[in-house]
Amino acid sequence: QAPVTLDVLYCFPSFARFHEPVAKLFMDANPGIRIAFRAPAPSYDEGHQTVMRQALTNQLPDVFYSGFHLLPELARTLARRGQIIELDALLAAEGDTFRRENYSDRILALGRVDGRLYGLAFNASNPILYYNIDLVRRAGGNPDALPTSWDAVIALAGRINTPAEGINGIAYDVHGWPDGWLFEAMITQAGGSLLTPDESAVGFDNEIGLAALRTFRRFVTEGGMQLIDWNQSRQQFGAGKIGIYAASPANLAQITGLVGDKFTLRTHVFPITDQEKGRIPTGGNAAVILAREEAKQRAAWTFLKFVTGPEAQKVVVEMTGYLPTNLRAVGEQFLGPWYRANPNALTAVRQADRAGPWGGYPGGNNVRIWRAQRDVITLVMRGELTPEAGLARIVAETNALMRSG
Amino acid sequence: MLGRIVALVVLGLGGAVMLLPFVWMVLTSFRPAAAVFEGFGASAFIGFENYARALTTAPLLRFMLNGVIVCAGILVVQLAVAIPAAYALAKLPFRGRGLLFGLVLAALCIPIQVPALPLYLGLAHTGLLDTYFAMMFPFFLSVFAIFLFRQFFKSFPDEIIQAARLDGVGEFEIVWRFVVPAALPAIAAFSIFSIVAHWNDLYWPLIVITETRLAPPPLGMLYFRDAETGSNYGALMAGATIITAPLVLAFLVARRRFIEGITMTGLK
Amino acid sequence: MSLALAAPAPVEPFALRIGHAFAAPAALLLALIYIVPVSVLIWLSLTDYILGAVDIRFLGLDNFSRALADPVFRRSITNTFAYVAIVLPGGVLLGLGAALLVHRRIRSRSLWEVIYFLPVTSTLIAMATVWQFLLHPRLGPVREITLALGLGEVAFLSDPALVLPTLAAIGIWQLVGFNMILFLAGLSAIPRDLYEAAALDGASGGIDRFFRVTWPQLGPTTMFVTVTTSITAFKVFDTVRVLTEGGPAGASEVLLYVIYLEGFQYFRIGYAAALTLIFLAFILAFSILQAAALDRRIHY
Amino acid sequence: MAAIGLERICKSFGGTRVLRDVTLAIRDGEFLTLVGPSGCGKSTLLRIIAGLERQDSGSVTIGQRRVDGVRPSERGVAMVFQSYALYPHLTVARNIATPLEMQRLTLLERLPLLRLLSPRRRRIMRGIMAEVEAVAAALQLEGLLGRKPAELSGGQRQRVALGRAMVRRPDAFLMDEPLSNLDAKLRVHMRGELADLHRRLGATFVYVTHDQTEAMTMSDRVALMLEGRIEQLGTPAELYDAPRTLAVASFIGSPPIACIPVRLEHEALVAAGTRLALRAIPDAAILGLRAEAVTPVRHGTPGALPARLSRAENLGAEWLLYATLEGPAPTPVVCRLTAAAHDAARDAGLLGERLWLLPDPARALLFDAEGRRLVAEPLRTRIGATA
Amino acid sequence: MAAIGLERICKSFGGTRVLRDVTLAIRDGEFLTLVGPSGCGKSTLLRIIAGLERQDSGSVTIGQRRVDGVRPSERGVAMVFQSYALYPHLTVARNIATPLEMQRLTLLERLPLLRLLSPRRRRIMRGIMAEVEAVAAALQLEGLLGRKPAELSGGQRQRVALGRAMVRRPDAFLMDEPLSNLDAKLRVHMRGELADLHRRLGATFVYVTHDQTEAMTMSDRVALMLEGRIEQLGTPAELYDAPRTLAVASFIGSPPIACIPVRLEHEALVAAGTRLALRAIPDAAILGLRAEAVTPVRHGTPGALPARLSRAENLGAEWLLYATLEGPAPTPVVCRLTAAAHDAARDAGLLGERLWLLPDPARALLFDAEGRRLVAEPLRTRIGATA
Numbered sequence A: 001q002a003p004v005t006l007d008v009l010y011c012f013p014s015f016a017r018f019h020e021p022v023a024k025l026f027m028d029a030n031p032g033i034r035i036a037f038r039a040p041a042p043s044y045d046e047g048h049q050t051v052m053r054q055a056l057t058n059q060l061p062d063v064f065y066s067g068f069h070l071l072p073e074l075a076r077t078l079a080r081r082g083q084i085i086e087l088d089a090l091l092a093a094e095g096d097t098f099r100r101e102n103y104s105d106r107i108l109a110l111g112r113v114d115g116r117l118y119g120l121a122f123n124a125s126n127p128i129l130y131y132n133i134d135l136v137r138r139a140g141g142n143p144d145a146l147p148t149s150w151d152a153v154i155a156l157a158g159r160i161n162t163p164a165e166g167i168n169g170i171a172y173d174v175h176g177w178p179d180g181w182l183f184e185a186m187i188t189q190a191g192g193s194l195l196t197p198d199e200s201a202v203g204f205d206n207e208i209g210l211a212a213l214r215t216f217r218r219f220v221t222e223g224g225m226q227l228i229d230w231n232q233s234r235q236q237f238g239a240g241k242i243g244i245y246a247a248s249p250a251n252l253a254q255i256t257g258l259v260g261d262k263f264t265l266r267t268h269v270f271p272i273t274d275q276e277k278g279r280i281p282t283g284g285n286a287a288v289i290l291a292r293e294e295a296k297q298r299a300a301w302t303f304l305k306f307v308t309g310p311e312a313q314k315v316v317v318e319m320t321g322y323l324p325t326n327l328r329a330v331g332e333q334f335l336g337p338w339y340r341a342n343p344n345a346l347t348a349v350r351q352a353d354r355a356g357p358w359g360g361y362p363g364g365n366n367v368r369i370w371r372a373q374r375d376v377i378t379l380v381m382r383g384e385l386t387p388e389a390g391l392a393r394i395v396a397e398t399n400a401l402m403r404s405g
Numbered sequence B: 001m002l003g004r005i006v007a008l009v010v011l012g013l014g015g016a017v018m019l020l021p022f023v024w025m026v027l028t029s030f031r032p033a034a035a036v037f038e039g040f041g042a043s044a045f046i047g048f049e050n051y052a053r054a055l056t057t058a059p060l061l062r063f064m065l066n067g068v069i070v071c072a073g074i075l076v077v078q079l080a081v082a083i084p085a086a087y088a089l090a091k092l093p094f095r096g097r098g099l100l101f102g103l104v105l106a107a108l109c110i111p112i113q114v115p116a117l118p119l120y121l122g123l124a125h126t127g128l129l130d131t132y133f134a135m136m137f138p139f140f141l142s143v144f145a146i147f148l149f150r151q152f153f154k155s156f157p158d159e160i161i162q163a164a165r166l167d168g169v170g171e172f173e174i175v176w177r178f179v180v181p182a183a184l185p186a187i188a189a190f191s192i193f194s195i196v197a198h199w200n201d202l203y204w205p206l207i208v209i210t211e212t213r214l215a216p217p218p219l220g221m222l223y224f225r226d227a228e229t230g231s232n233y234g235a236l237m238a239g240a241t242i243i244t245a246p247l248v249l250a251f252l253v254a255r256r257r258f259i260e261g262i263t264m265t266g267l268k
Numbered sequence C: 001m002s003l004a005l006a007a008p009a010p011v012e013p014f015a016l017r018i019g020h021a022f023a024a025p026a027a028l029l030l031a032l033i034y035i036v037p038v039s040v041l042i043w044l045s046l047t048d049y050i051l052g053a054v055d056i057r058f059l060g061l062d063n064f065s066r067a068l069a070d071p072v073f074r075r076s077i078t079n080t081f082a083y084v085a086i087v088l089p090g091g092v093l094l095g096l097g098a099a100l101l102v103h104r105r106i107r108s109r110s111l112w113e114v115i116y117f118l119p120v121t122s123t124l125i126a127m128a129t130v131w132q133f134l135l136h137p138r139l140g141p142v143r144e145i146t147l148a149l150g151l152g153e154v155a156f157l158s159d160p161a162l163v164l165p166t167l168a169a170i171g172i173w174q175l176v177g178f179n180m181i182l183f184l185a186g187l188s189a190i191p192r193d194l195y196e197a198a199a200l201d202g203a204s205g206g207i208d209r210f211f212r213v214t215w216p217q218l219g220p221t222t223m224f225v226t227v228t229t230s231i232t233a234f235k236v237f238d239t240v241r242v243l244t245e246g247g248p249a250g251a252s253e254v255l256l257y258v259i260y261l262e263g264f265q266y267f268r269i270g271y272a273a274a275l276t277l278i279f280l281a282f283i284l285a286f287s288i289l290q291a292a293a294l295d296r297r298i299h300y
Numbered sequence D, E: 001m002a003a004i005g006l007e008r009i010c011k012s013f014g015g016t017r018v019l020r021d022v023t024l025a026i027r028d029g030e031f032l033t034l035v036g037p038s039g040c041g042k043s044t045l046l047r048i049i050a051g052l053e054r055q056d057s058g059s060v061t062i063g064q065r066r067v068d069g070v071r072p073s074e075r076g077v078a079m080v081f082q083s084y085a086l087y088p089h090l091t092v093a094r095n096i097a098t099p100l101e102m103q104r105l106t107l108l109e110r111l112p113l114l115r116l117l118s119p120r121r122r123r124i125m126r127g128i129m130a131e132v133e134a135v136a137a138a139l140q141l142e143g144l145l146g147r148k149p150a151e152l153s154g155g156q157r158q159r160v161a162l163g164r165a166m167v168r169r170p171d172a173f174l175m176d177e178p179l180s181n182l183d184a185k186l187r188v189h190m191r192g193e194l195a196d197l198h199r200r201l202g203a204t205f206v207y208v209t210h211d212q213t214e215a216m217t218m219s220d221r222v223a224l225m226l227e228g229r230i231e232q233l234g235t236p237a238e239l240y241d242a243p244r245t246l247a248v249a250s251f252i253g254s255p256p257i258a259c260i261p262v263r264l265e266h267e268a269l270v271a272a273g274t275r276l277a278l279r280a281i282p283d284a285a286i287l288g289l290r291a292e293a294v295t296p297v298r299h300g301t302p303g304a305l306p307a308r309l310s311r312a313e314n315l316g317a318e319w320l321l322y323a324t325l326e327g328p329a330p331t332p333v334v335c336r337l338t339a340a341a342h343d344a345a346r347d348a349g350l351l352g353e354r355l356w357l358l359p360d361p362a363r364a365l366l367f368d369a370e371g372r373r374l375v376a377e378p379l380r381t382r383i384g385a386t387a
């Protein structure tokens, strides 16, 4: 077999820290395949744009790691042009056992668009809450029984909040988040969904949507949240001046570093209102194959299997705090010891059974829809718009944009 | 005396505002992660650890080399194109001179974002994406340089040019033998403009470059600035310090000529 | 003498032909980099082209009428003008002020020049993080100042009312040094005997000297600085993209950012092209207006 | 050495006609000065000869050759500019060497860096430098060869510019106000040096100036230009003593000639109510009196014009008396006296507030209403040479 | 009107001493010219009087008042600059009005925009404009009041600068080479205008120039400066006829005075091997001969110096003969002849290639080896010579 070189594009240059070693492991294991990384895209959005542009000029990479929320749009556009590979057949060819041992259905669902498998989930995360235990104690909270409902979270945050010392209760930065992840989380944890079952309109034009907006507003009014940039929130939490902070487990490594030994850091599950239907959206990215030549497609499939395999996932998870996307990775042979040493990382795994896909809107207007929704959410959180009026506006604007796409 | 003190105080305050971000940048580059947000007070100091990390996490030196190649390439072509054109506009009568100058003035107002998309499509069509050329091409013509040099050349004495013609010096030789040496301050001034603009440009390289080995310095900063898992602040600041330093040095070296050059181009 | 002898026979002097040769590379590049792309842009603006789309429909001026009715675009125009309205006077006047103060320093002059020029060399991506920290309402050093001034905590980057002025202040921070250098060059070209004449005429105070000599003499510099500053201000993009992404609630969405979103995020190239042309029209009109207004004040 | 011929040269810039049909034959080896007020087209004419500007019509010959369309460097002329036009970043030696380098080195040998590779270049440069040194010696520039122009005084720069012109051994030197940037003292000195140089080289000199003193003192012949035309061509003495028009008379001579309106009354010239002791010529309308053509005389001297003294300037060696003729139209008149003559007149009491000025019949000039000079018989011989 | 007193003024720039102990009393209403070579400190001295520069030591009085430390605008002097220093953005009227605006308007009324609010300002401005118009009329600038300086000719700008100085009715006018930017013709004309102005205004004029003609023709007294010192102060005639040193004699007079080395032999002066017909004075080392102090005479005339004619310049009204004395050390000598005298001498055959030059005993100047002039007895009054 002639050596094959795969052009691989991933987002976030800093992910080089695990992509590079994973690729090295892969090449050691598969001497016939060389991995050549393209200059990483600065973000999911920009990676997405780059690929869309390159589709026009036939310069697509062979493998691309697409953000889950942009995958549907990417897959649909490229499928129309015949520039993306469907993975169902390839996976089926590996046999049922292989599939069952490695990928849970929930994880596979993350890579499906319109029922077809286009990507294998590589990084996955669902929102968790970071707690400053020192502040929790001071506010009379029990560090070993952290709240599991939003009311309790807000109550605790309210007690932590001491503006005189520059300490805020909570930061749930949905108003500044670059995508709709945290918003969607608040909808789905209450058993709601983004879309109506026929995907023709928004599905949260109801009590659930209203409750979400009310909760957001309560963060500010009762929980002592200040409306600042989401990066600034993380900085402030790291500096020990925020009690509760909602973010991705992927931030664990950085936040642990920022905290140092200034205070005790603990993570806890994302509260779930509807214990029955409640779900939390999974963020992260899936690897897709865009190669055109057969040899490359085959090599790419080998690569995809590897990066979603346990050895690779061990590397990734240890470095970031992401959820492993491989079933075997959690095992004693791989991540078991590490999780024991880093209990904070376990939170994400503990709520993994609640993980659902991170949905998008049909029509290819996702970025624009989130920008519109975010503006309204900001106004609601600032109190310039009642939750009722805000919801009406979000629903109207989203429906309109879904149709105009 | 009082006026002097007031002036110094005002200048000092302004200078502090100018410097503050840089001071914090450099301070942070020497701090461990846990001490990053501790303001300007004394804090833990970890020496050059962040610098070491900056230089190993991303091939910063390679990026800087790319930056040098791109800036130098752009500058050389800009000068090679703009100097003769400006000379022609200032000193040589030819048909279409007025039109050309009008177009130059109009182009002066067009930022790169305007022709970016058609340029991208054109480069893609010719298979030139992912080359140094693609990074440099849109900047090969600096209408600003043409404008600046024309102002300068206009004040260059006609009589020297005529003397040179009488001495048998060819027109092209006149330019590089007599006009260019006299224009060195203006060229220095423009070079600073050009290098500052292109060293820190991120917009265009992001569009046309996919290969890491061609990336310019600001792209290197992206390796430390990360929206998804959080930035490595110390290394980010160390990297920023590293890539800013050459510009500051360049300004220090060319400062005299730079100011002189602006004065001489008659922008005064 | 015969008529033939007197008839004009001279060959074109060399200089006439070489003019074309010298201007040719620039003209060629001008065509390739500006004229052709802008023409393509004009054509695109009349279509509904979406990146990757296979068929293109001709729309006429629909994109333009839609743009002018689009509240997002209209807000971005307002925002851009507000931004320019702060950065233009701020950048020019502070640059002038700094130049006036620095010009008089004899020994420390180069030190001040370097300090004020530093921001021009800054790398925005790193500076964004710096600003986020410095302006942090809880952690940042600026908090001490706002508290001392009795303003309480100010969320510079997150308050819709403050975000544009804040971005403008950062824009000014980056620009002042550059303008100062230009003004310094202008100041050093003012003949000394004008000041002496003014002193003899009784204009010995700083204010009189400034309004009688300095300011009028700086006419051409002011014109150049004003035009370049306003173009730079109109082009504001980087800080918005890196620091605020147009937020909060669209309060910092500016023209180029909206164009960028339409073209590169939503891939609606035809529409983005129309927006780009409107943007270009603004910038050209603004430059011409300024040049005309300032031209009347220039005396050499 | 070469004669230079200009044949019906016309030149316009935009709409303004700068040269109108100029025809001029400059003799081989002659020192010819083009003089005239600012803007009359002197420089333009010179640049057309040099080939730096192209005439609209007409032709230029240098030696036997028609040079229209010939490149400036191939016309065999050298030019010295008002501003010297030295190459500021080259040493004096290299400044002077430049024309020879251009002639003798190939393009490759002139390129920076590359040129260092050529041994032939070194040999040629040695030859050139020897010539440069010879020229420098002739101009007393030996000690300055290593300096840059900025380190030279005005007079030295002037000489370097001359050296650069001389080194090519041109057939003709063209000089455009070469002395006007020098101060008065140096100007007088360089005037002598230039005249000397002309004598030594024997080349044709075409010299442009608006300073009539320069024109008068250095030239074999002077061509006075007015508004793009050659108004008069002749020796300096001819232009001074026998101007063809009032315009020429007014331009030449300092202080300027006094123009006194005269009438013919009963076959005699009358000015300011006074019958003049001058030969009357029909059509005479204006009497031109140079400062040395009037002397203060005693009240009552026949033909003396009454005047009022307004100012007396003592120039050391001589005095200038500024007076105004009395009469219906007050006309200014200047009278020049040597210091000795002045003292004598003063002692004789002739220089009161009123004085009487007697025109010298031999030097008085008469013009008709159009400004053409009227010549009575005796003078005709003097201008015969000009025609 | 005011006298100006300078008392032991010293001034250094860095290490160079520019003024060394200058003491000078300028009389009320006098036209005093500071003349001297470039760099001798004239401008510096003027600027010290104006208050634009501060002396290191010494004091300045204007009128009866010591003005050290008084602001320039309050010293009662006005200054006219070489470059005119007009405000380019103001009309002629506003240029002239500026000093009055500064005197009569408050700071608020002078500020842009704000000033439009003040009705008082409008009233005052009307008064100022009336004065401006009067000044403009005196300088014949009436038609130009609305123009900007860029739209004026050199002479007009000059007059505006004068107007701006005059409108303040200063006690003294200080002028720093006000004519040096004008062309020769205009310079002569403006010279007259300035002298006239001085007479009309009766104010003290301190005038700086390095042009000795200007100094000679306009001044009541001339102060000749050399290297930061006042070398001689006196009337123009004193400086010309009775220079105190050889330096003064060399600076004043054009063409420059000839300096001939002489020896005392047997109680007689000998130069170039010839016994001179001049009264011998002990210590005499140099004989200074101005161009009008020698005449060509017949070979064999006693006391005539043998010379070789190198060049003859015809200036129209007069001739300059450049000659070199024969002898061991060839010395250049210039001889000035009126056109008439020249023709006479030529006709007499005195102007061959060799000529004999006879010094005029009444005009010959003798200096000792240090350059101090030697005076036999009080300068005697001249006796009339033939015109």
Ligand SMILES: Nc1ncnc2c1ncn2[C@@H]1O[C@H](COP(=O)(O)OP(=O)(O)OP(=O)(O)O)[C@@H](O)[C@H]1O
Pocket: D013, D014, D018, D036, D037, D038, D039, D040, D041, D042, D043, D044, D045, D209, D210
């Ligand atoms: N390149 C040009 N373009 C337009 N007009 C010109 C040009 N060169 C000269 N002129 C005009 O032609 C006329 C004659 O110019 P020229 O330089 O020959 O005058 P001049 O006699 O040399 O005057 P001066 O004594 O001031 O040097 C002037 O009115 C001048 O403005």
Ligand SMILES: Nc1ncnc2c1ncn2[C@@H]1O[C@H](COP(=O)(O)OP(=O)(O)OP(=O)(O)O)[C@@H](O)[C@H]1O
Pocket: E013, E014, E018, E036, E037, E038, E039, E040, E041, E042, E043, E044, E045, E209, E210
């Ligand atoms: N501000 C200054 N700093 C340093 N040196 C100065 C300054 N002003 C004048 N000088 C020096 O002082 C000396 C006298 O200068 P000044 O201007 O008085 O001469 P000047 O007699 O007016 O000469 P010119 O006729 O050339 O105008 C010169 O050597 C000059 O270089």
Ligand SMILES: [Mg+2]
Pocket: D042, D043, D044, D176
């Ligand atoms: Mg000329």
Ligand SMILES: [Mg+2]
Pocket: E042, E043, E044, E176
């Ligand atoms: Mg001076």
